[in-house]
Amino acid sequence: MKEGPDISHVAALIGDPARANILTALMDGRALTASELAAEAGVGLSTASSHLAKLTDGGLLVPRKQGRHKYFALANRDVASVLEALMGLAASQGGARVRPGPKDQTLRQARVCYNHLAGSRGVQMYEALRSAGAIIETGDDVSLTPKGESFATGFGVDLARLKTSKAPLCRTCLDWSERRNHLAGSLGRALLSEMETRGWLRRDENSRAILFTPSGKVAFDKTF
Amino acid sequence: MKEGPDISHVAALIGDPARANILTALMDGRALTASELAAEAGVGLSTASSHLAKLTDGGLLVPRKQGRHKYFALANRDVASVLEALMGLAASQGGARVRPGPKDQTLRQARVCYNHLAGSRGVQMYEALRSAGAIIETGDDVSLTPKGESFATGFGVDLARLKTSKAPLCRTCLDWSERRNHLAGSLGRALLSEMETRGWLRRDENSRAILFTPSGKVAFDKTF
DNA sequence: TTGATGCTTCGTTGAAGGTCGAAGTATGAA
DNA sequence: TTCATACTTCGACCTTCAACGAAGCATCAA
Missing domain, CATH: 1.10.10.10 (Winged helix-like DNA-binding domain superfamily/Winged helix DNA-binding domain)
Structure with a gap:
């Protein structure tokens, strides 16, 4: 039973x-x-x-x-992924409940998910990194290539420090709006934090939304 | 809010x-x-x-x-994956609740998950197909290569019929015991059904367990 | 029709648990 | 010390809802 x-x-x-x-x-x-x-x-x-x-x-x-x-x-991350899975299910069927307001629109484009970038911009970054050979998918996991290491370092990420932690550097995370992978893990967090430092974006205080600055949007598209 | x-x-x-x-x-x-x-x-x-x-x-x-x-x-499949995700979370933390009885052992080895093969044998099959170049992972999805098509047809799967349906041929599914991918989708179902027809295995009436016959076990290991 | 099976609806019971305010404990600031 | 802030615990209220049995509908078999 x-x-x-x-x-x-x-x-x-x-x-x-x-x-x-x-x-x-x-x-x-x-x-x-x-x-x-x-x-x-x-x-x-x-x-x-x-x-x-x-x-x-x-x-x-x-x-x-x-x-x-x-x-x-x-x-832990498992909890977050269960929640995202539930959101996906709830969005796909009880969909009538979701009214796509302006805030919802923003959320689908870019939002914070467990401290890394999610939404269509998150997927865009992930795909760009993958097709550039910076990350490579192996089975269900994803790992950083030497090419990706030099990119990250050049971008301003302190890779050496991240590697000392036992937390995984790269992880995939599936978001409910795009239904595709984006980059999680400590590298994902570091990239988001670096972008915030550079003034590409800022977090909304009261929600998970991420607001790109006009110049940040341009720089992001150029990089990824 | x-x-x-x-x-x-x-x-x-x-x-x-x-x-x-x-x-x-x-x-x-x-x-x-x-x-x-x-x-x-x-x-x-x-x-x-x-x-x-x-x-x-x-x-x-x-x-x-x-x-x-x-x-x-x-x-739909989303419901199944939410359930599997919840099982994974519950197993990893409230783990004390799971007592590994003989039945549990069997379930970890091979079980039915939404009509396809799951458990360690499911993962074994998936990995074998992948390293043989029969399937290839692209992003979060998985697709059948020409090599895989000829294998499936040779195995006795009516690929032409499966392709007429709008249901995806190949899908990945993560199971809570192995925490790795195995093959879902209509092909996954067809393979399981073919193995049942061949007498490699039979389903337990009262549970999700799959029982391999001795000869089926040998044949399975040889194929995958 | 008569009977049997499978499922749904209804009314009642009872337990589980979410909610709040007030009192109690801990930490920090003046 | 004295006060303020942050959180926890307690007790009481009250809504919600799972559970069952009995009666009602639908389907099939004779």
Whole structure:
């Protein structure tokens, strides 16, 4: 009867609207405080606290105390990909629920996904890197070629530092709007951060949207 | 506030134990009747009927009336992949819940996943086909090479017929036990069905397990 | 028609759990 | 110390919804 692991427990955690809002808010990879998440979810502080405890207990979030603040972030990449998969499913069928407002448009073009670039621009970058031979797909994974290493270094990424961490350098991530791969992993994060430093783009404070500057848009298209 | 589609509704549907059991039971791609699913979920008939209505309404299942029976199947491949993703997450963290019994062992080796071969044998086949140049990965998708076409035809697959359908010939599918790709799509289904016809294997009636015959095991290893 | 099977609908019960406010604990600032 | 901020815990309320049995419809077989 019980084949495979217990799906329903995890699914039930995501199944509450308030908790789903919390998880969605954390999809950009940032860590947020309990108060911020309470506002994001639209519930009281005590309610949020209870939800956060459950999510942490269920292994979906990891807490980190910092002074009198308590920050929460998604536990790992698996959680993020389950959420993206759910979004894809929900978007494709319950599609009537999604009204394509101006914000939605922006989100499809460029957004933050677990600290790396997602949306059509993310896919564009990924494809450019791949066809340029900077990255190469092996099985389900993706890895950086020597050619890609020199590009990244030239772009301003401190590859040596990234390599000291045990986190994977390159990863693929499937986003729900494009349904194609884009680049995740520590390199993906570093590239996004570098682009932000260069002033190509800036993050929207209240959402996952990424806003390219006019000059940034040009530079991005030229590079990728 | 509401970025992206409504996750929580879908997740809540999967979040009930009875419904999760129903969905899991349908993971092999077969269509089952309401009564069978009620037994599978361990609930009464009326309860199951209500659950099935909700799942259908939510777009996770598609019903098909046949005489006085009503068959239910997963609505599409997206639903199956969300379920597999959830299994992967649940297995990796709430792992304590999974006790590796003899049946579990069999499931990890070979099982049916939406009518194609999954588990370590599924991955073995996929890798063999890939390194033999029968299939080639492009981006996130996989496609059949001329070399692969002649292999499939020689194996007994009616490729011409498969191509008339609009369903994709080749697809990748990630399974939760191996965490690697195996072959899905109509070709994946056809290969499994051909192996069953040849007597290499048979399906377990009450689970997703696939049991290889001794001679089938030898033939499989020789081919892949 | 009569009976049997398969599923749906309805009404009721009961338990689970989301919500809030208030009080309690911890950390930092003045 | 004293106050303010950030979060947790507790208790009470209340909505939601899974579960069942009985009755109702539909289909098939004689």
